[in-house]
Amino acid sequence: MTKLKWTGFAKKSPQERINLLKNASLLQTNNQENLDKQVELPLDIANQMVENVITKLALPLAIAPDFLVDGKTYHLPMVTEEPSVVAAASFAAKLIKRSGGFTTTIHNRQMIGQVALFDLHDFEEATTAILHQKQLLISLANQAHPSIVKRGGGARDLWLEQKEDFLIVYISINTKEAMGANIVNTMMEALVPPLEKLSKGQALMAILSNYATESLVTAKCHLKLSSLSRNHDEAHLLAQKLVKASQLAQLDPYRASTHNKGIFNGIDALVLATGNDWRAIEAGGHAYAARDGQYRGLSQWTYDQKTATIHGQLTLPMPIATRGGSIGLNPTVTLAHDLLGNPNAKELAGLMTCLGLAQNFAALKALTSTGIQAGHMKLQAKSLALLAGAKEAEVGPLVQKLLNEKHMNLATAESLLNSLRNAKRS
Numbered sequence: 001m002t003k004l005k006w007t008g009f010a011k012k013s014p015q016e017r018i019n020l021l022k023n024a025s026l027l028q029t030n031n032q033e034n035l036d037k038q039v040e041l042p043l044d045i046a047n048q049m050v051e052n053v054i055t056k057l058a059l060p061l062a063i064a065p066d067f068l069v070d071g072k073t074y075h076l077p078m079v080t081e082e083p084s085v086v087a088a089a090s091f092a093a094k095l096i097k098r099s100g101g102f103t104t105t106i107h108n109r110q111m112i113g114q115v116a117l118f119d120l121h122d123f124e125e126a127t128t129a130i131l132h133q134k135q136l137l138i139s140l141a142n143q144a145h146p147s148i149v150k151r152g153g154g155a156r157d158l159w160l161e162q163k164e165d166f167l168i169v170y171i172s173i174n175t176k177e178a179m180g181a182n183i184v185n186t187m188m189e190a191l192v193p194p195l196e197k198l199s200k201g202q203a204l205m206a207i208l209s210n211y212a213t214e215s216l217v218t219a220k221c222h223l224k225l226s227s228l229s230r231n232h233d234e235a236h237l238l239a240q241k242l243v244k245a246s247q248l249a250q251l252d253p254y255r256a257s258t259h260n261k262g263i264f265n266g267i268d269a270l271v272l273a274t275g276n277d278w279r280a281i282e283a284g285g286h287a288y289a290a291r292d293g294q295y296r297g298l299s300q301w302t303y304d305q306k307t308a309t310i311h312g313q314l315t316l317p318m319p320i321a322t323r324g325g326s327i328g329l330n331p332t333v334t335l336a337h338d339l340l341g342n343p344n345a346k347e348l349a350g351l352m353t354c355l356g357l358a359q360n361f362a363a364l365k366a367l368t369s370t371g372i373q374a375g376h377m378k379l380q381a382k383s384l385a386l387l388a389g390a391k392e393a394e395v396g397p398l399v400q401k402l403l404n405e406k407h408m409n410l411a412t413a414e415s416l417l418n419s420l421r422n423a424k425r426s
């Protein structure tokens with residue numbers, strides 16, 4: 001087994017990268033074999049996952065290496081179709097590692113379910129009756145899903161809130177390694193008859209909430225000023241601009257939305273790679289961004305001039321799973337968990353949040369210095385070259401030609417490719 005050196009990883013071919021992973025024994029044998037043979041989700045399994053299946057959609061799975069998180073090194077699998085996302089995450093991870101890496105705090109890990117009651121004659125009487133039977137209701141919820149209780153999880157607490165005509169019953173549930181949608185929904189539905197009886201009202205619906213405020217995770221990182229630029233004045237200016245960019249995202253929802261999209265560029269890619277429900281993570285994150293009534297940026301950046309250090313912090317709900325749903329059905333997802341060292345759900349939630357913070361740092365740094373178009377245009381040119389049908393050896397020269405054009409589009413790429421080929425023939 002050789003220690004994998006990540007320098008130059010980006011310049012290698014996919015096969016060379018696979019060989020490097022093999023030489024470093026980063027994967028278990030079956031996953032390495034699946035990678036060697038490029039084994040994908042079988043169609044008959046896909047057909048069991050959703051309805052009316054006709055084929056599968058492939059997306060690139062890449063590695064953002066060398067994330068130092070809580071003193072341990074991770075190589076993060078990312079599934080994304082967007083150019084420059086993986087490069088940006090890798091760049092940020094490298095800088096942040098030099099300043100000591102990331103730290104994470106898992107504040108809690110419980111899902112929340114709710115039963116919305118309406119048509120109540122007496123809210124006070126209903127509230128008293130329900131709270132009086134709180135322990136019984138918690139144990140009824142647990143009886144509806146005994147296997148999660150056997151695993152050490154289950155319903156933990158119950159509380160109520162009146163919102164206009166609704167009396168809403170909330171229950172927090174420890175779902176262990178699962179995201180818990182089905183576990184929570186089963187429990188909530190089991191509580192409908194006793195809650196209707198106790199409240200003398202009707203239940204409108206019984207379901208989990210994706211606003212997982214009992215599953216908050218924080219990632220932090222500190223960057224030495226010198227890591228921004230060798231030139232002190234330039235680094236100082238950049239640090240000030242990072243802080244301003246962070247403030248802007250707190251004040252302006254138009255910017256906050258794009259700021260958070262950048263965070264989710266990273267998070268979604270790891271959520272997808274690990275077979276998790278990205279709609280659930282997005283919904284929870286955006287709801288948390290609007291928790292005080294205004295939609296704001298999820299991360300904050302501050303600059304301590306005395307210590308010449310930049311501090312970054314990101315907190316959001318992260319009810320991520322390592323069991324349940326489609327995890328375990330897709331061989332590429334199994335490979336992704338293996339590449340991460342098969343972390344448990346709390347550890348994985350921490351990694352997701354670190355990746356979001358890294359992605360945010362890279363985006364803000366680019367935006368407040370060179371702008372993001374410089375890097376994007378090169379990758380856009382590469383996509384256009386591939387779309388125009390350029391072969392591997394033609395991509396490089398075609399990209400160079402495209403970058404010299406005022407307007408880059410597919411028609412230009414096709415015409416430039418034609419002239420390249422004609423020039424080669426003559």
Ligand code: NDP
Pocket residue numbers: 147148151175176177178179180181182183184208210277280321323324325326
């Ligand atoms: P599952 O329904 O697959 O339930 C997880 C199951 O995994 C458990 O019931 C448990 O089964 C098993 N398991 C094995 N080991 C463990 C462990 N260590 N800890 C916990 N469970 C374990 O998944 P979820 O309930 O998590 O639901 C997620 C799915 O629901 C996703 O596909 C999601 O897309 C979907 N969904 C999401 C909704 C939303 O977000 N609003 C709504 C509806 C569905 P056992 O104990 O019986 O062995």
